[in-house]
Amino acid sequence: MSSNPNESAGPVTMMQAPLYLQYRFTAGTSSLSFLHAIKRGRLIGRRCPGCESVYIPCRGSCARCGVATCDNIELTDEGVIDKFTVVHIPIPNNPIKPPFVVAHIRLNGADNAFHHLIGEVDNDKVKLGMKVKAVWRPESEWDYGLDNIRYFKPLGGEHD
Amino acid sequence: MTDTLNELPPLTQDFELGFTYTRSLGPVLSRFLTGLRDGQVLAARTRAGTLLVPPPEFEPVSGASIKELEPVAAEGTVLSWCWVSQPSSSAPLNKPFAWVLVRFEGCDGAMLHALAADAKEQVHTGMRVRVRWAPERVGNVKDIACFEVHKQ
Ligand SMILES: [Zn+2]
Secondary structure, X not given: OOOOHHHHOOOOOEEEOOEEEEEEEEOOHHHHHHHHHHHOOOEEEEEOOOOOXXXXXXXXXXXXXXXXXXXXXXXXXXXXXXXXXXXXXXXXXXXXXXXXXXXXXXXXXXXXXXXXXXXOXXXXXXXXXXXXXXXXXXXXXXXXXXXXXXXXXXXXXXXX | OOOOHHHOOOOEEEEEEEEOOEXXXXXXXXXXXXHHHOOOEEEEEOOOOOEEXXXXXXXXXXXXXXXXXXXXXXXXXXXXXXEEOOOOOOOOOOOOEEEEEEEEOOXXXXXXXXXXXXXXXXXXXOOEEEXXXXXXXXXXXXXXXXXXXXXX
């Protein structure tokens, strides 16, 4: 047996067991269309040849039909709030200070939705079905991602 | 849009998904890891009288709760092994080593851990090994830095 200065420190009751998984994501054909478009400030969805559902961000296959999606469809940066939540708990390393609204946004002409932030409105004025429009970052900051959009804001007049 | 795949350069992105778990240990593993911190290997004593390292919380056959733990020698025998010629960055040793299944002296069960060895030729089933303690211990299985060849 070896000696240890911690011996008087009392029983060990907890154990840290962190798990870190390193991934390298390679965009497939449909994600590639979406990402190259949003780099240029455009929003591209993909349509299912069976049920005609439009997915944005693009999916390589239709969740309903299981078949490969085919056509690229350009969408506007306007849509509706499908659902939302008010975040009150700070997220480590996240510069956004709570409380803030995260919403599931379905763009006009799309059949799925994605998460984004809601801005330029009081949290308690956000409603389901509210019409919203993207507020983009300056073009010089555009990269391959949805955070080229800073947040979505209500379309005028809808929230008063 | 008429982008075709041929015109679009591929895009890749590295990212890390982290889960910063802290778990509570319960009565048996608390005592086992407290023992490791204090430089002692504790075995579970079953009602049939056998000793198990690492200690389970319940007896494997009867399902009864483990109540008794007792110290055993920090040495044992290699039951099985696998040589790692190219350790990953998260491996317990930063040079080639063996993963070994060690049965502690006088015990049943076996512990999976790393064995420090200079070459694959040094490792064989049935060889005697002993614990190499970590210089600083906190109450974790890594308090056993690795096993090392036990020359008698
Ligand atoms: Zn479909």
